[in-house]
Amino acid sequence: MDNRLKITSITTWIAGAIAIAMTILLPLGYFSISYQYLSGSLEAEAEIVSNIVAELINSNPDLWQFEKMRLEELLARRMRFNREETIRIFDSKNKLVAERDKPLKRPLMTRRFDLLDSGSTVGKLEISCSLVPLLLRSGFAALLGLFGGLIIFITLRILPLRSVEQAEKTLWETNRLLEEKNREIETAYSELKATQVQLLQRDKMASIGQLAAGVAHEINNPIGFVNSNLCTLEKYVAKIIDFISAQGEKLTSCATSATLAELSGKRKSLKIDYVLEDMKHLISESLDGTSRVQKIVQDLKTFSRNDTGADSLIDVNTCLESTINMVWNEIKYKATLQRDFGELPQLKFNPQQLNQVFINLLINATHAIDKDGTITVRSRFEDGLIRVAISDTGCGIPEDIRAKIFEPFFTTKEVGKGTGLGLSISFGIIKKHGGEIEVTSEVGKGTTFTVLVPVSAE
Numbered sequence: 001m002d003n004r005l006k007i008t009s010i011t012t013w014i015a016g017a018i019a020i021a022m023t024i025l026l027p028l029g030y031f032s033i034s035y036q037y038l039s040g041s042l043e044a045e046a047e048i049v050s051n052i053v054a055e056l057i058n059s060n061p062d063l064w065q066f067e068k069m070r071l072e073e074l075l076a077r078r079m080r081f082n083r084e085e086t087i088r089i090f091d092s093k094n095k096l097v098a099e100r101d102k103p104l105k106r107p108l109m110t111r112r113f114d115l116l117d118s119g120s121t122v123g124k125l126e127i128s129c130s131l132v133p134l135l136l137r138s139g140f141a142a143l144l145g146l147f148g149g150l151i152i153f154i155t156l157r158i159l160p161l162r163s164v165e166q167a168e169k170t171l172w173e174t175n176r177l178l179e180e181k182n183r184e185i186e187t188a189y190s191e192l193k194a195t196q197v198q199l200l201q202r203d204k205m206a207s208i209g210q211l212a213a214g215v216a217h218e219i220n221n222p223i224g225f226v227n228s229n230l231c232t233l234e235k236y237v238a239k240i241i242d243f244i245s246a247q248g249e250k251l252t253s254c255a256t257s258a259t260l261a262e263l264s265g266k267r268k269s270l271k272i273d274y275v276l277e278d279m280k281h282l283i284s285e286s287l288d289g290t291s292r293v294q295k296i297v298q299d300l301k302t303f304s305r306n307d308t309g310a311d312s313l314i315d316v317n318t319c320l321e322s323t324i325n326m327v328w329n330e331i332k333y334k335a336t337l338q339r340d341f342g343e344l345p346q347l348k349f350n351p352q353q354l355n356q357v358f359i360n361l362l363i364n365a366t367h368a369i370d371k372d373g374t375i376t377v378r379s380r381f382e383d384g385l386i387r388v389a390i391s392d393t394g395c396g397i398p399e400d401i402r403a404k405i406f407e408p409f410f411t412t413k414e415v416g417k418g419t420g421l422g423l424s425i426s427f428g429i430i431k432k433h434g435g436e437i438e439v440t441s442e443v444g445k446g447t448t449f450t451v452l453v454p455v456s457a458e
């Protein structure tokens, strides 16, 4: 912009100077040349007329002053076309002898010439013409000069600017293209980085998945037969209880009172009634436990299923439930969990990836809580979006790091507890499905991460 101003002021000065010079010099030059020409022509005319008049003086040297009529006729014959002139003849005492008078507008140009008779001056011839036509023509020349000056001014003032503007435009365009290319490179670079991070995380998840699959497989078999045995045991215990009560009834009718008293004492001392009752509870509790273990094994199997990332129609609430089951062991010592699930449509999403997002958010929430906290998981379907909000009453995220938490490898956790990949991976997964992750947080009060996924996008 500075250069533009500089060029503008330089061209303005040059153009202005040329325009002024043209406006002044053209009429001045025209005037001075025309003035000289007029003056020369007037002098020549005066000389010619005075020579003619001299002839008349020579023919009558004593009385020529009284030949007014002949002199004026002579002057009338010299009258030229297109020239407004006044010619006067004076005698030696400067008395007007004859004239050819024309009304002339002032200013005038006057030239005098001596009238000679045998070498001595006997009178004067005076010839005048008006300068008005010359001045008018000079004025017209001034106008032409002004007009030409203006054209030169405009041309010199605008043309360089146009070319500067053109050059600037080209420069801006080149700059814009460069910036665009730069942005493309930056985007490609961050995509590359994100892909690298995803690959790393995928590797990590794959090994965790393999481990989980192995553990799940190992647990699945023993827990299967423990569960089946417990079911059989439950039936056996019911039969034994049945048999013991039948046996008791029979003994009451046929045994002696001493035997009955002894058996009753033994039954009491061994708390057989309590044992029989408690056996049923123990078996049903154990069955409860084994079915929970089976559920966790099932979740582990779902999580570790070697899926290449294919999407399928899933129920997000079910997905949340199975994620909660998986991380329950982490949560239960630190926080109570509140579910607030709304009715949701089916969502086309990769279930493992959605699990991965929820696991990370739930684990982060748990890590943020010191003790006795609350984690609330809320799901809703609004405006074509499924919203899952995971809120905690933990430490909150300080303002100065809030912008960085989605960056790969950003973590505030000690070595071994966090890699700083969780949120960046989660963000990448949700973004890939056209969704968003929003954060609101207040230091000391807690944080809410809201996952928004469009249902129509898939």
Ligand SMILES: Nc1ncnc2c1ncn2[C@@H]1O[C@H](COP(=O)(O)OP(=O)(O)OP(=O)(O)O)[C@@H](O)[C@H]1O
Residues within 6 Å of the ligand: 360, 364, 365, 368, 392, 394, 395, 396, 397, 405, 406, 410, 411, 412, 413, 417, 418, 419, 420, 421, 422, 423, 424, 447
């Ligand atoms: N609910 C939360 N409350 C407070 N801080 C949080 C919460 N969630 C995330 N953060 C902050 O964001 C950082 C990045 O989280 P992210 O999940 O990406 O990595 P991480 O949990 O540190 O490690 P990783 O998930 O890879 O094991 C965390 O280290 C933590 O400082």
Ligand SMILES: [Mg+2]
Residues within 6 Å of the ligand: 360, 363, 364, 418, 421, 422, 423
């Ligand atoms: Mg994390």
